[in-house]
Amino acid sequence: MTNYLFKTQNWQAQMSDLITDPAELLNILQLSPAQLLSGAILASSQFKLRVPRAFVDKMRVGDPLDPLLLQVLPHHLELEQHAGYVTDPLGEEAANQLPGVLHKYKSRFLLTLTGACAVHCRYCFRRHFPYQANLPKENDWLAMQQYLLDHPEINEVILSGGDPLTLSNRKLALWFERLESLPQIKTLRIHSRVPIVIPHRIDDEFLQLLANRKFQIVLVVHANHANELDDFTCAQLKRVAAQQIWVFNQAVILNKVNDSAACLVDLSQRLFQAQVMPYYLHVLDKVQGAHHFDMQPEKIDLIYQELLASLPGYLVPKLVREIAGENNKTPLYGTNTF
Ligand code: SF4
Known part of the structure; x- marks a missing residue:
């Protein structure tokens, strides 16, 4: 799927060219459902989308359920509150x-x-x-x-x-x-x-x-x-x-x-x-x-x-x-x- 330049770039150049815009990510993967995009924009206001092009290159085009995409695409479900799910689940601030x-x-x-x-x-x-x-x-x-x-x-x-x-x-x-x-x-x-x-x-x-x-x-x-x-x-x-x-x-x-x-x-x-x-x-x-x-x-x-x-x-x-x-x-x- 790729015509990206990243394969010829060093890692520093790739780090400075991460995808942070949900619309760009969905566009590259030829995905257009409007609710996917609006959920991604909402959820990324809390925890920003950030993904290297080399990782996107391993995703399947046209598949909204691609297992790599699911790991990085912000989702409206992230905004739900659930009992027992907290901001510091491992108590790291105390350690x-x-x-x-x-x-x-x-x-x-x-x-x-x-x-x-x-x-x-x-x-x-x-x-x-x-x-x-x-x-x-x-x-x-x-x-x-x-x-x-x-x-x-x-x-x-x-x-x-x-x-x-x-x-x-x-x-x-x-x-x-x-x-x-x-x-x-x-x-x-x-x-x-x-x-x-x-x-x-x-x-x-x-x-x-x-x-x-x-x-x-x-x-x-x-x-x-x-x-x-x-x-x-x-x-x-x-x-x-x-x-x-x-x-x-x-x-x-x-x-x-x-x-x-x-x-x-x-x-x-x-x-x-x-x-x-x-x-x-x-x-x-x-x-x-x-x-x-x-x-x-x-x-x-x-x-x-x-x-x-x-x-x-x-x-x-x-x-x-x-x-x-x-x-x-x-x-x-x-x-x-x-
Ligand atoms: S799991 Fe957390 S700390 Fe590790 S790379 Fe992903 S966002 Fe960063």
């Missing part, structure tokens, strides 16, 4: 020790260096998070360093969303060096959706940055559907794995997007071809505006049973829910704790 820092789990330290994402996923549990008020400033590093020294049990730093791979390689290098200066940090984990939505982000400079670090680097990407993993995306992910970097995927099980065992089997198999291991399958965090993506626990349970029966164990992601205040993600299968 926010310093600007940009969340210390939720004993040995892990989560660092948010930017509020920007390349894509706005409509189900995102941080869609209401006050990023701008919470970003670290240059001189906050000293306080962070002291916090880490005061907590020697922390051995892993997680760079998370906003999406850390929207930052320049130069800025990432600065933070890698800072964190590497602390011998207690054994692992640096990067959570990012950018390699999926703008695969050109895996450029030579980034690969060099990953090579020969003092800590082990882990990249956790975020794909929910096999259609997100076209040949180019898979080839790019393999380049990361070739740097001796562990690459995992986390997904969210979402109504109408990937709500069948067949779909999730495809996803796991495609990830494996890209040398990416399925890691987590999250159930939806009950964030305000995402109720229409939620699914009945019984249905999820049945799908997961089928996954277990269809895939070798190493391709079955762990089915989990994050519960505010818990010491770890909560495994769900067979526990009746949905």
Whole structure:
């Protein structure tokens, strides 16, 4: 379908040419229902549409139910209020020790260096998070360093969303060096959706940055559907794995997007071809505006049973829910704790 220039553009050019206008997105996909557009305009006033052209290129033209489109197109249902769906479902503001820092789990330290994402996923549990008020400033590093020294049990730093791979390689290098200066940090984990939505982000400079670090680097990407993993995306992910970097995927099980065992089997198999291991399958965090993506626990349970029966164990992601205040993600299968 594409005649886009993005294939010849570097990732920075693609980042500065994101689609933010629902009418443009629907026009590219040759979709015209008026109610789709009016709902999208209304809902995007709360959480803006933001999607890279490279991701749109993986969508089916003329299909309003395309599973990739459903993840990014604002919908009027987002404006409904539902009991139990809140703005901070994981209680992150309470775990926010310093600007940009969340210390939720004993040995892990989560660092948010930017509020920007390349894509706005409509189900995102941080869609209401006050990023701008919470970003670290240059001189906050000293306080962070002291916090880490005061907590020697922390051995892993997680760079998370906003999406850390929207930052320049130069800025990432600065933070890698800072964190590497602390011998207690054994692992640096990067959570990012950018390699999926703008695969050109895996450029030579980034690969060099990953090579020969003092800590082990882990990249956790975020794909929910096999259609997100076209040949180019898979080839790019393999380049990361070739740097001796562990690459995992986390997904969210979402109504109408990937709500069948067949779909999730495809996803796991495609990830494996890209040398990416399925890691987590999250159930939806009950964030305000995402109720229409939620699914009945019984249905999820049945799908997961089928996954277990269809895939070798190493391709079955762990089915989990994050519960505010818990010491770890909560495994769900067979526990009746949905
Ligand atoms: S990329 Fe991650 S943090 Fe950003 S909107 Fe999507 S799910 Fe949320």
